[in-house]
Amino acid sequence: MSEQDNQRGPKFRRRAEARPDEVLDAALDLFITKGFAATRVEDIARQAGLSKGAVYLYFPSKEALMEGLVRRAVAPIASLALHQLEGVEGDPRLAISATLRMVAGKLADPRLIAIPRLIMREVVQFPELAEMYRKEVLEQIIPVAIGLINRGIAEGYLRPVDPELTVRSIVGPIALHLILAEVFRMTPADGLAMDRLMDNHLAILFDGLSLPERAK
Structure with a gap:
């Protein structure tokens, strides 16, 4: 100074x-x-x-401004998610559930959810925004989540599924929910309803992903 x-x-x-x-x-x-x-x-x-x-x-540049918004608002959520997923011992479903609920709670903030919405809107015209979001957020979380699924399978908590595709199945409904709301203007009567979506998603996810008791 x-x-x-x-x-x-x-x-x-x-x-x-x-x-x-x-x-x-x-x-x-x-x-x-x-x-x-x-x-x-x-x-x-x-x-x-x-x-x-x-x-x-x-x-x-204007792109640097968008990168700054991602780093300020979304990257800390990715760091928190990593903290919840890394080094987990025992049933990985607990960490998955806690992380998804944390993300749902953060996305309830309209100024935070505006950032992934903007990227979805502008990605065709500005593909560098998607590249930046991939590096800053997705590439940080997805490998850790894949490792968590692998460990859950090895330790007998989860069915023998494809870990990479399973991670896509975990995040896919949330992404689709946002796309339906943002692109097609299709939202539940009470808005995004992220909490209800997460409860519903986790019930379906774990009923399908958990290894049946008799198979453990």
Whole structure:
């Protein structure tokens, strides 16, 4: 930090440190209302009360802004999911259930769920957004989840299923639920109803995935 910044005092420093989040908040508001493609950096700067040049000091492109949103909101959920899935001992269904319920609870936040929604909307026109989301989120979680399924099979908790395809079956209904709501505007009467979806999904999942008692 410069000597000039120090002379301006702690209030100025707090303001400067908050600016990246202010820019991201402004970008998210505009991406939600106007869409990623239609939003200009100058629009984001105006919304954040900054100059266009000031925005570029923190984020060199509009894609970098979307990456910043993913890192700020979604990547921490991926890290928490990893913490819940890694090093699990005993029945892996407990960790799977806890992780899915945690994700459902986080997705109840409309500003958080807006980010995967935006990626679904814009992915055809901006495939680099999907690539970024894959690297930042999916590639972090999926290998760990596959390992958990493998261990559950080896220890006699789960049926001898294909672990990679099973992970797709676990996350697939959640992704489809969001696609139906976002792309086709088909939602339950009470909205996304993530809690009810998760209860229903886990009941079906574990009835099909669990090894019957007589086979253990």
